[in-house]
Amino acid sequence: xxxxxxxxxxxxxxxxxxxxxxxxxxxxxxxxxxxxxxxxxxxxxxxxxxxxxxxxxxxxxxxxxxxxxxxxxxxxxxxxxxxxxxxxxxxxxxxxxxxxxxxxxxxxxxxxxxxxxxxxxxxxxxxxxxxxxxxxxxxxxxxxxxxxxxxxxxxxxxxxxxxxxxxxxxxxxxxxxxxxxxxxxxxxxxxxxxxxxxxxxxxxxxxxxxxxxxxxxxxxxxxxxxxxxxxxxxxxxxxxxxxxxxxxxxxxxxxxxxxxxxxxxxxxxxxxxxxxxxxxxxxxxxxxxxxxxxxxxxxxxxxxxxxxxxxxxxxxxxxxxxxxxxxxxxxxxxxxxxxxxxxxxxxxxxxxxxxxxxxxxxxxxxxxxxxxxxxxxxxxxxxxxxxxxxxxxxxxxxxxxxxxxxxxxxxxxxxxxxxxxxxxxxxxxxxxxxxxxxxxxxxxxxxxxxxxxxxxxxxxxxxxxxxxxxxxxxxxxxxxxxxxxxxxxxxxxxxxxxxxxxxxxxxxxxxxxxxxxxxxxxxxxxxxxxxxxxxxxxxxxxxxxxxxxxxxxxxxxxxxxxxxxxxxxxxxxxxxxxxxxxxxxxxxxxxxxxxxxxxxxxxxxxxxxxxxxxxxxxxxxxxxxxxxxxxxxxxxxxxxxxxxxxxxxxxxxxxxxxxxxxxxxxxxxxxxxxxxxxxxxxxxxxxxxxxxx
Numbered sequence: 157x158x159x160x161x162x163x164x165x166x167x168x169x170x171x172x173x174x175x176x177x178x179x180x181x182x183x184x185x186x187x188x189x190x191x192x193x194x195x196x197x198x199x200x201x202x203x204x205x206x207x208x209x210x211x212x213x214x215x216x217x218x219x220x221x222x223x224x225x226x227x228x229x230x231x232x233x234x235x236x237x238x239x240x241x242x243x244x245x246x247x248x249x250x251x252x253x254x255x256x257x258x259x260x261x262x263x264x265x266x267x268x269x270x271x272x273x274x275x276x277x278x279x280x281x282x283x284x285x286x287x288x289x290x291x292x293x294x295x296x297x298x299x300x301x302x303x304x305x306x307x308x309x310x311x312x313x314x315x316x317x318x319x320x321x322x323x324x325x326x327x328x329x330x331x332x333x334x335x336x337x338x339x340x341x342x343x344x345x346x347x348x349x350x351x352x353x354x355x356x357x358x359x360x361x362x363x364x365x366x367x368x369x370x371x372x373x374x375x376x377x378x379x380x381x382x383x384x385x386x387x388x389x390x391x392x393x394x395x396x397x398x399x400x401x402x403x404x405x406x407x408x409x410x411x412x413x414x415x416x417x418x419x420x421x422x423x424x425x426x427x428x429x430x431x432x433x434x435x436x437x438x439x440x441x442x443x444x445x446x447x448x449x450x451x452x453x454x455x456x457x458x459x460x461x462x463x464x465x466x467x468x469x470x471x472x473x474x475x476x477x478x479x480x481x482x483x484x485x486x487x488x489x490x491x492x493x494x495x496x497x498x499x500x501x502x503x504x505x506x507x508x509x510x511x512x513x514x515x516x517x518x519x520x521x522x523x524x525x526x527x528x529x530x531x532x533x534x535x536x537x538x539x540x541x542x543x544x545x546x547x548x549x550x551x552x553x554x555x556x557x558x559x560x561x562x563x564x565x566x567x568x569x570x571x572x573x574x575x576x577x578x579x580x581x582x583x584x585x586x587x588x589x590x591x592x593x594x595x596x597x598x599x600x601x602x603x604x605x606x607x608x609x610x611x612x613x614x615x616x617x618x619x620x621x622x623x624x625x626x627x628x629x630x631x632x633x634x635x636x637x638x639x640x641x642x643x644x645x646x647x648x649x650x651x652x653x654x655x656x657x658x659x660x661x662x663x664x665x666x667x668x669x670x671x672x673x674x675x676x677x678x679x680x681x682x683x684x685x686x687x688x689x690x691x692x693x694x695x696x697x698x699x700x701x702x703x704x705x706x707x708x709x710x711x712x713x714x715x716x717x718x719x720x721x722x723x724x725x726x727x728x729x730x731x732x733x734x735x736x737x738x739x740x741x742x743x744x745x746x747x748x749x750x751x752x753x754x755x756x757x758x759x760x761x762x763x764x765x766x767x768x769x770x771x772x773x774x775x776x777x778x779x780x781x782x783x784x785x786x787x788x789x790x791x792x793x794x795x796x797x798x799x800x801x802x803x804x805x806x807x808x809x810x811x812x813x814x815x816x817x818x819x820x821x822x823x824x825x826x827x828x829x830x831x832x833x834x835x836x837x838x839x840x841x842x843x844x845x846x847x848x849x
Contacts, residue, residue, distance in 0.1 A: 227526050228277045232288045235271035236423040237490040240479035242266050251391050252383035254503025256295040265294040270370040274325050275336025280415040281422035283336045284365045289375030290495045294541040297501035308376035310460045311353040315514015339638035348647035351609040355461050358616040361631035363405035370426045371436040372404040379512035380457050382505040382590050390590035396441040402697035410795045413762045430482050440475035456605035460511040465687035489537045494523040502587045529553040546579045610654040610681035619690040629849035633666035650675035666849040698835045701729030706764035708735045710775020715744035718770045724827045735759045757784040761792040766834035768800035794845040796837040800830035
């Protein structure tokens with residue numbers, strides 16, 4: 157076959173070469189299968205003439221490129237995802253007929269998307285923000301989308317306020333900033349006028365909002381759902397995900413610096429862990445209550461701003477989820493995946509939670525806008541995989557199936573004439589709503605049981621340990637310091653008095669304001685027994701599994717000592733990276749080359765959980781004049797990380813103001829003294845390095 161030569165050095169000179177035809181499975185085609193002979197040049201009227209309208213290859217390629225970007229999600233735009241499976245370990249057949257919750261040992265494919273909420277798709281991974289935690293189960297009875305967050309409560313009680321909440325926290329309408337940040341006037345103006353948001357603010361200002369890793373977050377269904385058994389008996393349920401690596405967070409200063417050092421920190425961490433075979437895993441738990449048990453609680457569990465303390469209703473672990481495969485294509489899967497709270501299999505049902513009720517409409521409507529067609533369920537990542545999907549719905553924009561036969565309506569009797577009649581309803585195995593009684597007049601009111609806005613906020617704050625309370629107060633100081641409108645700041649301080657007078661006073665002091673006057677609450681907060689289960693720091697596991705250690709090396713360093721630290725850390729499950737002033741690495745004391753994983757200026761200590769300084773005397777002297785080295789050590793110290801070091805590194809520690817404590821370890825013949833403190837943060841050090849509210 158004769159065709160135009162595609163070699164870059166001869167293309168366009170009019171020359172032709174005889175070439176062997178490309179095999180059909182390898183050759184480039186248009187989207188409609190037409191083989192393309194030349195993908196380097198558009199069709200022109202002569203070598204220097206205008207391009208021709210008839211060039212369908214050019215038009216298709218450019219037009220597809222022009223439409224490559226779809227509208228990003230209004231919230232949860234910045235996301236990362238992975239494939240995996242869910243395995244049930246204990247049957248809930250007593251409560252539900254859903255096979256995914258009754259067939260013990262069966263593995264169900266899942267696709268999980270984690271996300272920030274406020275920022276756009278191009279924002280960073282580590283702002284102070286709520287994180288989305290959405291799981292799509294491909295069950296044998298249809299897709300189940302458990303769409304939640306890493307915080308068990310929400311800002312609002314009724315979905316009608318959701319647009320206002322999001323408008324307030326997004327970039328301010330007149331100036332287009334700040335991006336992915338809540339520290340500005342409009343957000344706190346809204347929050348101050350919505351006392352129901354106070355409990356969520358306690359969580360959002362806590363360390364839960366600055367997680368160390370997506371693999372180290374809890375997940376919650378947020379809303380109250382129902383389980384329905386074979387007898388159509390219903391119970392209320394809350395869903396929980398608990399990471400096997402334990403809960404971990406960053407320091408606020410650290411999170412800010414990570415954003416500059418690696419905007420994709422969480423995305424990279426998740427991807428690399430899965431590629432390395434360190435598959436993230438979560439336990440799946442439920443809190444189950446009868447209606448009678450729920451009615452006895454001192455709050456309404458249909459109110460999404462309330463949490464059920466696990467001391468009142470224990471969390472029952474009934475399954476596990478493992479993520480073991482990264483997406484093959486980010487756009488096709490992570491970006492196009494469409495989660496719908498309305499996707500539930502028989503045996504799971506909704507509650508009357510007014511926030512959930514609004515979500516049932518909103519998510520479907522959002523996907524129609526983003527993906528541009530009612531047929532978005534046909535996109536591979538959204539298709540039901542555990543079972544066929546079939547109905548009488550037809551046509552529409554981007555119909556990708558070819559339904560056959562005359563039957564596109566139901567009921568029909570075509571089967572009586574020997575034709576295909578199509579699928580039929582299943583009164584026994586099909587979805588049936590829980591037969592829950594309802595009555596009352598149509599009203600636009602909140603239930604009186606929703607009126608207590610401060611008891612759970614107080615419960616959360618007073619359940620934290622002293623360190624966590626200090627972090628929460630300091631976060632409020634930082635956020636409100638960015639508020640320019642005095643009355644907004646004053647209103648928030650007055651609301652905080654209802655949570656805890658000491659908290660309000662320390663935030664006011666941090667802002668240089670007078671002690672606030674208490675605002676009037678619709679319902680006076682009640683005292684609830686503290687819930688240790690609401691803490692984060694006390695849940696830190698003393699482990700290096702899933703964590704990372706950075707070893708800073710110089711020429712002349714002791715190779716055997718470096719190897720000992722590396723093997724010991726990796727033996728505990730850590731990822732170890734060698735850091736040097738140059739990417740090429742260093743020459744160790746025995747004359748051998750040691751290749752570095754990264755350059756010092758591009759691999760700062762903020763991306764590690766612990767660091768070791770393996771330097772020679774001469775190497776240390778060079779580091780003393782390198783600001784990146786000084787930052788490496790200083791940040792590790794102020795971010796409460798363990799620092800192992802050779803004796804030769806002492807001048808560097810002294811220059812950076814590093815004071816001895818249990819986490820500062822001189823490395824000798826054994827490295828275990830460094831490994832143990834490397835498993836956690838040195839919280840006792842914090843008062844020495846940071847002023848907190």
